[in-house]
Amino acid sequence: MHKLLLYTACSISLLCVSLTSQAQTADTLRSRGLKTVTVTGQKPLIRQEVDRLIYDLQADPDSKGSSVLEIMRKVPFLSVDASGNLLLKGNSSYKVLINGKESGMFERDPAMVLRTIPASTIQHIEVITTPPSKYDGEGLMGIINIVTIRRKADGYNGTMNISERFPANGPGIGGSFAMKEGDLGISVYGGAGYEYRPHARNDMQRTAYAKIPVMLLQEGDRHHHRSNGYLGTELSYAMDSLHLLTAQFNFNAYGGAGEEQLFSRMLRGGNVDQQYVMHSSNNNHGNGMDAGINYQITSPKYKNNLLTFSYRYATNGRKQGYQQLFTDTINYDIPGYRQDNNERFKEHTLQADYVRTFRHFSMEAGMKGIWRSNYSDYLNAYVSTDPITNGFDGQQRVFSMYNAYTFSSKYWELKGGVRVEQTFMEASWQDDSARLHKQFLNLIPSVVINRKLGGNSSLNLGVSRRLKRPNIYKLNPFKDRSNPSQESSGNPALRPTLTTNVQLGYSWSGKLSLNAAVSYAFLNNMFMEITSYDTARNITTTIIENNVKGSGLGFDYTINYPVTKWLHLSINGNAVYLSLDGASNAAPISLNRWNYSVNGNASVRMNKGWKLTAAINITGRNQVSLQTTSNAVTAVSLGGSKDLIKDKLSCSATISNPFPAYRQNRTVLSDKLFTQSNNTQEYFRTVNMSINYNFGRLKQAIQKNRRGIRNDDGN
Numbered sequence: 001m002h003k004l005l006l007y008t009a010c011s012i013s014l015l016c017v018s019l020t021s022q023a024q025t026a027d028t029l030r031s032r033g034l035k036t037v038t039v040t041g042q043k044p045l046i047r048q049e050v051d052r053l054i055y056d057l058q059a060d061p062d063s064k065g066s067s068v069l070e071i072m073r074k075v076p077f078l079s080v081d082a083s084g085n086l087l088l089k090g091n092s093s094y095k096v097l098i099n100g101k102e103s104g105m106f107e108r109d110p111a112m113v114l115r116t117i118p119a120s121t122i123q124h125i126e127v128i129t130t131p132p133s134k135y136d137g138e139g140l141m142g143i144i145n146i147v148t149i150r151r152k153a154d155g156y157n158g159t160m161n162i163s164e165r166f167p168a169n170g171p172g173i174g175g176s177f178a179m180k181e182g183d184l185g186i187s188v189y190g191g192a193g194y195e196y197r198p199h200a201r202n203d204m205q206r207t208a209y210a211k212i213p214v215m216l217l218q219e220g221d222r223h224h225h226r227s228n229g230y231l232g233t234e235l236s237y238a239m240d241s242l243h244l245l246t247a248q249f250n251f252n253a254y255g256g257a258g259e260e261q262l263f264s265r266m267l268r269g270g271n272v273d274q275q276y277v278m279h280s281s282n283n284n285h286g287n288g289m290d291a292g293i294n295y296q297i298t299s300p301k302y303k304n305n306l307l308t309f310s311y312r313y314a315t316n317g318r319k320q321g322y323q324q325l326f327t328d329t330i331n332y333d334i335p336g337y338r339q340d341n342n343e344r345f346k347e348h349t350l351q352a353d354y355v356r357t358f359r360h361f362s363m364e365a366g367m368k369g370i371w372r373s374n375y376s377d378y379l380n381a382y383v384s385t386d387p388i389t390n391g392f393d394g395q396q397r398v399f400s401m402y403n404a405y406t407f408s409s410k411y412w413e414l415k416g417g418v419r420v421e422q423t424f425m426e427a428s429w430q431d432d433s434a435r436l437h438k439q440f441l442n443l444i445p446s447v448v449i450n451r452k453l454g455g456n457s458s459l460n461l462g463v464s465r466r467l468k469r470p471n472i473y474k475l476n477p478f479k480d481r482s483n484p485s486q487e488s489s490g491n492p493a494l495r496p497t498l499t500t501n502v503q504l505g506y507s508w509s510g511k512l513s514l515n516a517a518v519s520y521a522f523l524n525n526m527f528m529e530i531t532s533y534d535t536a537r538n539i540t541t542t543i544i545e546n547n548v549k550g551s552g553l554g555f556d557y558t559i560n561y562p563v564t565k566w567l568h569l570s571i572n573g574n575a576v577y578l579s580l581d582g583a584s585n586a587a588p589i590s591l592n593r594w595n596y597s598v599n600g601n602a603s604v605r606m607n608k609g610w611k612l613t614a615a616i617n618i619t620g621r622n623q624v625s626l627q628t629t630s631n632a633v634t635a636v637s638l639g640g641s642k643d644l645i646k647d648k649l650s651c652s653a654t655i656s657n658p659f660p661a662y663r664q665n666r667t668v669l670s671d672k673l674f675t676q677s678n679n680t681q682e683y684f685r686t687v688n689m690s691i692n693y694n695f696g697r698l699k700q701a702i703q704k705n706r707r708g709i710r711n712d713d714g715n
Contacts, residue, residue, distance in 0.1 A: 043056060043058070043059035044056065044059065044509060044513070045059050045060060045513070045560055046076065046509075046513060046515060046558065046560065048450075048458055048460070048507040048509075048515065049450075050406075050408075050413040050414075050415055050448060050450040050460075051128060051130055051131070051132055051415050051448045051462070052126045052127060052128040052129075052145075053076050053077065053126070053127045053129075053507075053515060054124050054125070054126050054127075055074070055075040055076065055124060055125045055126075055127070056123070056124045057071060057119050057120075057122045057123065057124055057125065058123060058124070058149070060074070060119075061603065061611060061641070062074075062119075062601075062603070062613060063119035063120050063122070064119075064120050064641060064650045064652060064690075064692040065163075065639070065641050065650070065651075065652025065653075065654065065688075065690045065692065066118075066119045066690075067114065067115050067116065067117060067118060067119060067163075067172075068114045068115075068117040068118070068119050068122055068125075068146065069084070069086065069111055069114040069115045069117075070119070071119045071125075072086060072114070072125070073572065073599040073615075073617060074558075074570060074572050074599060074601060075125055075127060075558075075572070076127060076515045076556060076558040076572065077089050077127045077129060077142075077517070077556050077574070078125075078127065078144070078572075079572075079574050079597040079599070079619075080111075080617070081597070081619055081622055081630075082619050082622065082630060082631075082632075082633040082665065083630070083665065084111050084115070085111050086110055086111050086114060086144075087574075087597075088127070088129075088141040088142055088144060089129065089141045089142070089519065089554050089556060089574065089576070090552075090554060090574050090575075090576040090595050090597070091140060091141045091552075091576075093139060093140035093141055093468050093497075094139045094140070094141045094142055094143065094144055095136075095138055095139040095142075095143050095144070096110050096114075096143075096144045096145075096146065097143060097144070097145040097146065098145075098146050098148070098232065098250070099145075099146075099147055099148055099234065099248075100145055100147075101248060101292065101312075102290070102312075102314075103232065103250045103252075103290060104250060104252060104288030104289060104290045104314050104315070104316045105230045105232075105250060105251075105252035105288060107288060107316050107345075107471070108286065108288075108316070108318065108473070109254075112226075112228055112254065113228065113230055113252065115193070116172050116174060116191050116192065116193035116228060116229075116230070117174055117191060117230075118159075118161030118163070118172075118174040118175070118191065118690075118692065120149075120159050120161050120692045120694075121148060121149055121159050121161065121174055121175060121176040121189055121191075122146055122147065122148060122149060123147045123148060123149045124147050125144065125145070125146055125147070126143075126144070126145040126146075126147065127142065127143075127144060128142050128143040128144075128145065129141065129142040129462065129501070129503055129517075129519070130142070130446060130447075130448045130462030130463070130464045130501070130503060131143050131446060131464065131466075132404055132415055132417060132446055132448075133402040133403070133404040133417030133418055133419040133444070133445075133446050134353070134364055134366065134402055134404060134417070136368075136398075136400065136419075136421070137400075137419060137421055137442060137444040137465070137466055137467045138466075138467060138468060138469060139466060139468070140466050140467070140468050140497065140499045140501075140521075140523070141466070141501075142466070148176055148187065148189050148232075149176055149178075155179065155180070155696065156177065156178060156179040156180075156696040157177075157178055157694075157695070157696040158175060158176055158177035158178065158694070158695055158696055159175055159176050159692065159693065159694045159695070160173075160174075160175040160692070160693045160695075161173070161174050161175060161191075161690060161691070161692045161693075162690065162691050163688060163689065163690035163691075164688070164689050164690075165686055165687065165688045166686070166687055167198060167683060167685075167686070168195075168196065168197055168198065168683035168686055169195050169196070169686060170193065170194040170195050170196045170225075171193070171194055172191065172192065172193035172194070173191055173192055173193075174189075174190065174191025174192075174193075175189070175190065175191065176188065176189040176190075177189075183237055183238040183239070184235075184236070184237050185235070185236040185237075186233065186234070186235050186236075187233065187234045188231070188232070188233050189231075189232045190229070190230055190231040190232065191229065191230060192227065192228065192229035192230075193227065193228055193229075194225070194226075194227045195225065195226050195227070195256075196225045197223055197224050197225065197258075197683070198223055198683065199221055199222070199223045200221070200222060200223065200662070200680070200681040200682060200683065201219070201220070201221055201681040202219075202220050202221075202222060202678070202679065202680045202681060203217075203218060203219045203220070203678075203679050204216070204217075204218040204485075204676065204677065204678045204679070205217055205218075205676070205677050206485070206540070206674060206675070206676040206677075207674060207675050207676075208533055208535070208538070208673060208674040209672075209673060209674060210535070212268055212269045213268075213269070214266065214267070214268050214273070214538060215266070215267045215268075216264070216265075216266050216267075216485055216538075217264070217265050217266075217267070218262055218263065218264045218265075218485070219262070219263050220260055220261060220262035220263065221260065221261050222258060222259065222260035222261075223258060223259060224256060224257065224258025224259075224282075225256060225257065225258070226254060226255060226256025226257075226284075227254065227255060227256070228252065228253065228254035228255075229252065229253055229254075230250070230251070230252040230253075231250070231251045231252070232248070232249070232250040232251075233248065233249045233250075234246065234247070234248045235247045235248070241298070242297065242298045242299075242300055243295075243296070243297060243298070244295075244296040244298075245293070245294070245295055245296075246293070246294045246296070247291070247292065247293045247294070248290075248291065248292050249289075249290075249291045250288075250289065250290050250291075251287070251288070251289045252287065252288050252289075253285075253286070253287035253288075254285060254286060254287070255283075255284070255285030255286075256283070256284050256285065257281070257282065257283040257284070258281070258282050259279075259280065259281050259282075260278075260279075260280050260281075260282075261277070261278070261279055261280075262277070262278040262280070262483075263277050263278075264276055264277075264278065264484070264485065266538065272330060273331060274330060274331045274332050274538075275328070275329065275330035275331070275332065276326045276327070276328065276329045276330070276332040276484075277326065277327045277328045277329075278324055278325070278326055278484065279324070279325045279326075279327070280322060280323065280324045280325075280482070281322075281323050282320070282321065282322045282323075282482065283319075283320070283321050284318065284319070284320050284321075285318065285319055286316065286317055286318030286319065286343075287316065287317065288314070288315065288316030288317075289314070289315055289316070290312060290313065290314035290315070291312070291313055291314075292310060292311060292312035292313070292349075293310070293311055293312075294308060294309070294310045295308065295309045295310075296308045302356075302357065304355070304357040304362070305355060305356045305357060306353075306354070306355045307352075307353070307354050307355075308351075308352070308353045308354075309351075309352050310349075310350070310351040310352075310353075311348075311349065311350055311351075312347075312348075312349040312351075313346075313347070313348055313349075314345075314346070314347040314349075315344070315345060315346045315347070316344075316345050317342070317343050317344035317345060318341075318342075318343050319340070319341070319342050319343075320339075320340065320341040320342075321338075321339070321340050321341075322337075322338065322339045322340075322482045323336075323337075323338055324336055324337040324338070324482075324484075334382055334383070334484075335383045336382070336383035337380075337381070337382050337383065337481065337484070338379070338380075338381045338383075339378070339379065339380050339381070339480070339481060339482070340378065340379045341376065341377075341378045341379075341476075341478045341480075342376065342377045342378070343374075343375065343376045343473070343476060344374075344375045344376075345372070345373070345374050345375075345471075346372070346373045347370060347371065347372045347373075348370070348371045349368065349369070349370050349371075350368070350369045351366065351367070351368040351369075352366055352367055352368075353365075353366035354366060360407060360408075360409070361405055361406060361407040361408070362405070362406045363403075363404070363405050363406075364402075364403075364404050364405075364406075364417075365401075365402065365403045365404070366401070366402055367399075367400065367401045367402075368398075368399070368400045368401075369397070369398070369399050369400075370396075370397065370398040370399075371396075371397055372395070372396040372397070372398075373393075373394070373395055373396075374392070374393070374394035374395070374396070374471075374475060374476075375391070375392070375393055375394075376391065376392040376393075376476045376478060377390075377391045377392075378390060378391075378392075378476075378478040378479075380479065380481065390429060390430055390431050390477075391429065391430035391431075392427070392428075392429055392430075392475075392476055392477055392478070392492065393427065393428050393429075393430075394425070394426070394427045394475050394492065395424075395425070395426040395427075396423065396424070396425050396426075396469075397423070397424040398421060398422070398423050398424075398469075399421070399422045400419060400420060400421040400422070401419070401420050402417060402418065402419040402420070403417055403418060404416065404417025404418075404446075405417060410452075411451060411452045412449070412450070412451060412452075413449070413450040413452075414447075414448075414449050414450075415446075415447070415448045416445075416446065416447040416448075417445070417446055417447075418443065418444065418445045418446070419443075419444040419445075419446070420441070420442070420443055420444070421441075421442045421444060421467075422439070422440070422441050422442075423439060423440045423441075423442070423469070423496065424438075424439045425437070425438045425439070425440075426438075427475070427492040429477075436492055436493060438493075438495070440495065440496055442465075442467055442496070442498070443465070444464075444465045444466070444467070445463075445464070445465055446462075446463070446464040446465070447462065447463050447464070448460065448461070448462035448463075448464075449461045449462075455508070455510070456508060456509045456510055457506070457507060457508040457509070458506070458507050458508075459504075459505070459506055460503075460504070460505040460506070460507065460517075461503070461504050461505075462501070462502070462503045462505075463500075463501070463502050463503075464500075464501050465498065465499070465500050465501075466498075466499050466500075466501060467496045467497060467498050467499070468496060468497040468499075468526075468527075469496045470490075470491075470494040470496075470527060470544070473490065474490050474491070474494060474527065474544050475490050475491065475492045475494060476489075476490040476492075477489050477490055477491070477492055478490065484539070485538075485539050485540070486539060486540050486541075486542070487539055487540070487541045487542070488529075488541070488542035488543070489542075489543055490543075490544060491527075491543055491544045491545065494527050494544060494546055495525055495527075495546050496525070497523060497524075497525050497526045497527055497546075498523060498524060498525060499521050499522065499523035499526075500521065500522055500523075501519060501520075501521045502519065502520050502521075503517055503518070503519040503520075504517065504518050504519075505517035505518075511561070511562065512559065512560070512561045513558075513559070513560045513561075514557075514558070514559050515556075515557065515558045516555075516556065516557040516558075517554075517555070517556045517557075518553075518554070518555055519553075519554045519555075519556070520551065520552070520553050520554075521551060521552045521554070522550070522551040522552075523549060523550065523551070524549040525546045525548075525549070526546070526548040526549060526550070526580075527544050527545060527546045527548070528544065528545065528548045528582065528625050528626050529542050529543070529544055529625050529626075530542070530543060530544070530545045530547070530582065530583075530584050530626065530627070531584070531627055531628075531669055531671065531676075532584050532585045532671070532673070533585075533671065533673045533674045535673075540674070540676065545582075547582050547583050548580055548581070548582040548626055549580070549581055549582075550578065550579050550580035550581055550591070551578075551579050552576050552577065552578050552579070553576070553577045554574065554575065554576040554577075555574070555575045555576075556573070556574050557571075557572070557573050557574075558570070558571070558572045558573075559571050559572075565605070566604060566605045566606070567602070567603075567604055567605075568602070568603045568605075569600075569601070569602050570600070570601045570602075571598065571599070571600045571601075572598075572599045572600075573596070573597065573598040573599070574596065574597050574598075575594060575595070575596040576594070576595045576596070577592075577593075577594050578591060578592070578593055578594075578595065578623055579591070579592050580626055582626045584626075584627065584671055584672075585671075585672070585673060587672050589626055589627065591623065591626055593623055594620070595620060595621075595622050595623055596619075596620040597617070597618065597619045597620065598616075598617070598618045599615065599616070599617045599618075600615065600616045600617075601613065601614070601615045602614045602615075608642075609642055609643030609644070609646070609650075610640065610641070610642055611640065611641045611642075612638075612639070612640050613637075613638070613639045613640070613641070613654070614636070614637070614638050614639075615636065615637045616634065616635070616636050616637075617634070617635045617636075618632075618633075618634050619632060619633050619634075620632050624667060627669050627670055627671060628667055628668065628669045628670075629667065629668050630665065630666065630667045631664070631665070631666040631667075633663060633665075635656065635657055635684075636656070636657060636658075637654050637655065637656040637657070638654065638655055638658065639652060639653060639654030639655070639688075640652065640653060640654075641653075647694065648693065648694055648695070649691070649692070649693050649694075650691070650692050651689070651690065651691045651692070652688075652689070652690050652692075653687070653688065653689045653690075654687070654688045654689075655685070655686070655687050655688075656684075656685065656686045656687075656688070657684045657685045657686070658685060659685075660684050660685065661683070661684060661685045662681050662682060662683060662684050662685075663681075663682050663684040664679055664680070664681060664682075665679070665680045665681075665682050666678070666679050666680075
């Protein structure tokens with residue numbers, strides 16, 4: 001697949017040059033007989049609505065040669081950390097929707113999928129930091145809604161993108177297609193990618209403080225590869241002017257494998273206490289699917305009055321396996337170890353929504369029920385001993401109702417409402433008669449006010465309450481011992497985290513556009529990974545606990561400035577001051593520090609469809625958890641693109657971090673009983689080449705329900 005995509009990309013490039021030459025010759029001949037006048041206008045890149053900011057990817061030329069994850073560095077409130085994880089307001093707790101609906105492809109690892117999706121297939125990205133009451137309360141920082149492309153054309157339209165990244169990562173392909181015939185419409189988007197990480201070094205040092213200090217030193221070499229694919233479809237059928245039936249289906253799958261060789265030595269008082277060489281292999285694969293149907297009824301008298309009934313089914317799962325063999329051992333009597341984990345999640349959702357519009361305001365109300373099942377079977381086995389097996393079964397039911405109102409005038413916009421969510425949780429184990437029963441009642445208000453000021457500016461104030469429920473990966477008690485010196489597991493007794501957010505924002509659009517916001521959030525019962533040292537076994541144990549509370553003060557800003565008609569500059573940044581309190585081994589932990597990130601971009605338009613770009617991304621020392629920090633990183637990229645056939649075919653190439661081939665990703669975990677530092681070598685220098693092709697036209701965009709299921713409550 002790797003060589004096939006690279007060969008295809010090169011072949012298309014050569015074909016494009018030929019087509020460009022022919023097109024330019026034809027244009028020259030036509031211009032001798034007819035002169036045309038073209039009036040162009042630049043689409044606004046960012047739009048402010050009462051409860052969200054909208055970033056238009058089709059107005060950003062960089063979208064033709066970038067992935068969605070890369071473009072998100074430029075989107076207000078969004079950032080990407082040094083490990084490639086997507087953050088909203090500096091936090092990883094959010095929900096990702098596709099066309100306003102939840103998709104299973106973003107359940108496990110959103111960044112992995114977003115890295116595969118070509119930005120050219122996306123119309124715009126909505127960042128909702130004060131979600132209205134119609135959305136589920138899940139996602140502490142808010143919601144990211146990705147809207148796929150919808151062009152008005154005749155018959156059909158679509159886009160295709162092929163890319164190649166090396167020496168790390170790999171090839172990718174993605175596209176979208178939409179077609180409409182009478183009252184029936186269909187849209188499809190999909191893609192696939194392959195990622196290869198060549199051999200890279202890693203080391204770890206841990207010091208346990210005792211009368212006789214114990215030091216663990218580990219050095220290793222690892223490599224891995226993985227692939228993923230996704231497919232999404234939407235169907236629309238207008239039975240008449242008052243009845244609309246829509247359906248959606250999404251599927252995603254991924255798989256990967258890797259190998260590692262690790263040398264481990266434990267010193268007690270300077271003498272070798274334990275030693276081994278571990279040879280390990282691992283595999284990890286899974287898939288997800290969701291399907292839904294929506295039936296919308298429009299009032300024959302008032303076209304904006306809607307009643308919608310929706311049903312959705314979703315399922316996803318994964319299988320993990322590790323094999324380990326130990327050689328060159330000193331005081332380590334285990335010849336080998338194996339662990340397997342098989343997880344599966346299922347969900348049914350029923351929902352009804354009603355919208356009624358009055359003269360100066362509108363009202364919406366609805367109710368919803370979610371039935372979730374989490375299953376897990378896991379095995380831990382040492383060579384020459386009987387395996388230890390167990391099963392976990394978790395059930396979750398969420399019932400909710402909401403009522404919200406929207407008021408709009410010449411200068412004022414107001415959205416306010418309240419949502420009530422009742423959660424029931426149960427858990428059981430195959431080898432234990434004990435069962436866990438819990439229930440939670442949460443009141444989730446949301447109010448946002450927007451005041452239009454003079455000079456294309458506005459002021460925005462939002463107050464909301466949000467929560468975060470643990471998903472199966474955090475509830476699963478399966479103990480991961482892929483590194484013999486470390487043990488980690490989920491916690492089936494976790495409770496939801498609650499936070500209250502207040503945000504004040506300002507937006508101004510002109511030749512220079514500015515979006516800035518100050519926010520404050522305070523929370524309790526936050527679940528985080530807590531690591532402690534087991535002095536009896538000389539290992540660290542990590543479990544997720546509900547023992548963190550605190551607050552965060554944040555500042556987000558985005559500036560876009562076209563200096564001239566050929567030079568454009570932009571900057572997008574975020575800074576958060578964290579104040580958190582928790583405990584490890586019954587000892588209190590306090591944290592007070594700044595996290596920040598800045599992304600700057602410059603683009604130069606040249607003649608004959610050429611464009612040059614440069615970007616810099618600075619991420620400060622980041623607080624990964626209550627006990628762990630990661631080192632700062634500065635990344636740069638230089639690129640160029642060429643329109644081969646105007647509005648049809650383009651190609652681009654980018655080199656990231658051209659000077660250092662590697663970077664050291666360093667994390668430090670601090671505790672009163674021990675300190676642990678991990679150093680992982682990562683490929684830093686990469687080259688990306690891509691080709692983007694647009695085709696076809698439609699008379700009108702495919703109709704979509706104005707209401708539907710949005711299960712944005714599970715994270």
